[in-house]
Amino acid sequence: MPLIGLCDCNNFFVSCERLFRPDLKDRPVIVLSSNDGCVISRSNEAKAIGIPMGEPFFKVEGIVKAYKVHVFSTNFPLYEDISKRVHAVIRAHAPETEDYSVDESFFSLDIAALRSPEAYARTLGETIRRWVGVPVSIGLAPTKTLAKLAAEYAKKHAETNGVHRLEPGAELDALLERTPVGDVWGVGRRYADFLNRCNTGNARKLRDKPDDWLRRHLTIRGLQTGWELRGVSCIPIRTTDPPQKSIQVSRSFGAPTTMIEPIREAVTTFVSRGAEKMRAQGMRARVLHVYITTSRFHPPVTCPVGRMTFEAPASYTPTLVTAALDVLDEIFVRGEWYVKAGIGLSEFSEEGQRQLFLPGASLDPQEDDRRTRYMEAVDRINRVLGQDAIRPAAMPARGKESGWGPRRDHESPETTEHSLR
């Protein structure tokens, strides 16, 4: 039976900030989202005094003053840097890794070669603490879905020393029974509401539903979740290798939509982020993909994909946004409920490589230089003043998205997301 690990950094943003402020160890600390909007990370001490996750800052200002809570504004470049270091340690110690999110990695374990997977995981956690400095919780289980639950258990139970292993059996049955169905990986809020109405309020009841029921009501994804809860691995580790050959940005919407306007906004945002990332690597893309996914609650689920190939590789955001919106117009179908959109940039070439000037097919070199310098200036300003200080007119400010923006209670489920956190 395979064994999958999930390494999850505890209170990640707070832990990153504490690296440079050791005096804040044991003190209540919170980190706020951009523009100091909401609480997005809390130290254990901040949790203990009752500061809720995702709460608007103004609502907790009283308690912050009363308990002398230390407050940080978000510092994403720092978190991304620390995240890379944590991922690198895991990659150096495991046969396969998948960087699942900024603070979580799945990894495989060579179970035949390990006398004690738990001891191995403990050493890995200790290594991350020593080399990078952030505390982690590690879950071990035969499936990704159970590894998530195991890591959550490890985080909440100090006696585990940060590592917990789950195997099918009585202990797992009891844990699943205590786990609200909405806490199961891959079960979103709407899904959870539906299951609760069907008297399937905990993970054990979900696991024990017949396959045909799961497939009929929850599609193949729900069936996979059911199997994974039984200990049968159906969601493989998708290895993420460091040299990027493409950039993907995608996100599930906070609420499903039938309208094209919010999706245009989302696609514009994703292209801008992807293009910025790509320029930071000194790359241009020849191919742009756009896809949108319909809701599993309105089957059949479809995921139309459109593609644009550029004569000359592009990194100029307005060019990419215009192309992406054209592609979106082609694949969007009126009346469908969409829950997610994504873009991909691929077939990179280096920015410095002068493109062959073909009259009529591409830009003249002077205009190309002007656009390159323009984007360099925009990127530099955004680095200094904060992300999105300059952005396409069609792109909303963070937190001002029209309906597609993220809910705060869910992590984005896609592994390939590089920039939206």
Ligand SMILES: [Mg+2]
């Ligand atoms: Mg975490």
